[in-house]
Amino acid sequence: MNDIIKIEHLVKRFEDFTAVNDVSLTVKDGEIFGLLGPNGAGKTTIINMLLTLLTPTSGKITISGMDLSRNHERVKQLMGLMTQETVVEADLTARQNLSLFSHLYHIPRAIANKRIGEALREADLVNFADVKAGTFSGGMQRRLGLVRAMLQEPKILLLDEPTTGLDVQNRSTMWERIKELNRSGTTILLTTQYLEEADELCDRLGIIDHGKVIALGTPSEIKRIAGSGKVLEIIVNLQDVQKVVSLLKSRFKLAATYHGDRITAPLDKDGEGEFTKISATLERMRIPVLSIGAHLPTLDDVFIKLTGTGMRDAAGEMRGSRANLRWRR
Numbered sequence: 001m002n003d004i005i006k007i008e009h010l011v012k013r014f015e016d017f018t019a020v021n022d023v024s025l026t027v028k029d030g031e032i033f034g035l036l037g038p039n040g041a042g043k044t045t046i047i048n049m050l051l052t053l054l055t056p057t058s059g060k061i062t063i064s065g066m067d068l069s070r071n072h073e074r075v076k077q078l079m080g081l082m083t084q085e086t087v088v089e090a091d092l093t094a095r096q097n098l099s100l101f102s103h104l105y106h107i108p109r110a111i112a113n114k115r116i117g118e119a120l121r122e123a124d125l126v127n128f129a130d131v132k133a134g135t136f137s138g139g140m141q142r143r144l145g146l147v148r149a150m151l152q153e154p155k156i157l158l159l160d161e162p163t164t165g166l167d168v169q170n171r172s173t174m175w176e177r178i179k180e181l182n183r184s185g186t187t188i189l190l191t192t193q194y195l196e197e198a199d200e201l202c203d204r205l206g207i208i209d210h211g212k213v214i215a216l217g218t219p220s221e222i223k224r225i226a227g228s229g230k231v232l233e234i235i236v237n238l239q240d241v242q243k244v245v246s247l248l249k250s251r252f253k254l255a256a257t258y259h260g261d262r263i264t265a266p267l268d269k270d271g272e273g274e275f276t277k278i279s280a281t282l283e284r285m286r287i288p289v290l291s292i293g294a295h296l297p298t299l300d301d302v303f304i305k306l307t308g309t310g311m312r313d314a315a316g317e318m319r320g321s322r323a324n325l326r327w328r329r
C-alpha cells in the first residue's frame, strides 16, 4: 500500500516547550491509523500541523506525494476534519451547518443540495434538519460533525477524539460509521485516549506520550511488547498495595507495578501455576483480595511497560470493564 501521509521528524515547540518531539510515521492508503495517547500527549498538535493550522518548527509532511508546506491549498481539498472541541456551529441548524461547509469547500449548489440530503439521512437527523445544532445531544453533534467532514468527499478523514465523552451506545454507532467510511475507501487518521477504540478500529497505531511516538505497529504487534504470557491483575485495599507489590517482587520475582489499588505484573508463558501460588500466599497472609485474575496483554500493559507510569481507568467509570479505559494524568 502507498503511504498517503508521511510524517518525518516532525517537531513543534511552543517557546521552550516541545509539544511534538521528532515524530515520524506513515499512514497507508486505505487504512485506519490511530494516534493513541493521554491528555497533552501532542495528538491535536499533530492534527493541526496536518491541516496547516499550525506551522511545524521543523520536519516534513508529505500528503499524497505532495510536500504540504508547498501545496497546502491542493492538499486541503483531500482532507476532511472533525475537530475535538467545536464539532459543529451551535447557532446554526443541522442543514445550515452543512450548507456553510459546502460553501467553504466550493461544492456546486446542485451537488451540495443532494449531498446535504444524503448526509442528513446518514446522520439520522432528517427530523432535526432545521433545529439548531446547539440543542443536540453529544451523539447527534458528532454524527453531524462526521457527515459534515465527509461533504467534500475527502480521500483522508482526520478525526480528533471522535468518541470522547460519548456513552457506550453512541460510541459503538460512531465506530460502525467510521468502519463504513473506511470500507468505502476513505483513509482515516484518528486520535483517541481509549485503548479499546484503538484496538477495535485501527489497522495500525502509534502510541504517543510527551510528544514522542513510543510504539508503532498493528494492535497485536504492539501488545506483544508487553510479553508473550498473560498479565496478572490483583486489586486489593489501598493500604495493602505496597505489601503485595513487595511480595510479588521478592518472593515471586515478578516485575509488579501498581496504579491506585490495581497491581499488575507480566507472567511468563506458564504463569498459571504461579497464579495459584500467589492466591494461596495472599490468603495465608490474610490480605483481602478484591479481585485477582490474569488477562492477555492490553495496550494499557504496554504503556505501563514503556513508561513506568500507570494508566488508570476513568475514575468511577465502569470498574472492571475495558470499554471505558482511558488515560488520565
Ligand SMILES: Nc1ncnc2c1ncn2[C@@H]1O[C@H](COP(=O)(O)OP(=O)(O)OP(=O)(O)O)[C@@H](O)[C@H]1O
Pocket (backbone or CB within 6 Å): 014, 017, 019, 037, 038, 039, 040, 041, 042, 043, 044, 045, 046, 084, 193
Ligand atoms: N498554542 C499552544 N501554546 C502552548 N502550548 C500548547 C499550545 N497548544 C498545545 N500546547 C501544549 O502542548 C501539549 C500537547 O497538546 P495537545 O493539545 O496536542 O495534546 P492532546 O494529545 O491533543 O491532548 P488531549 O487528549 O487533552 O486533547 C500540551 O501540553 C499543551 O498544553
Ligand SMILES: [Mg+2]
Pocket (backbone or CB within 6 Å): 043, 044, 045, 084, 160
Ligand atoms: Mg487533543
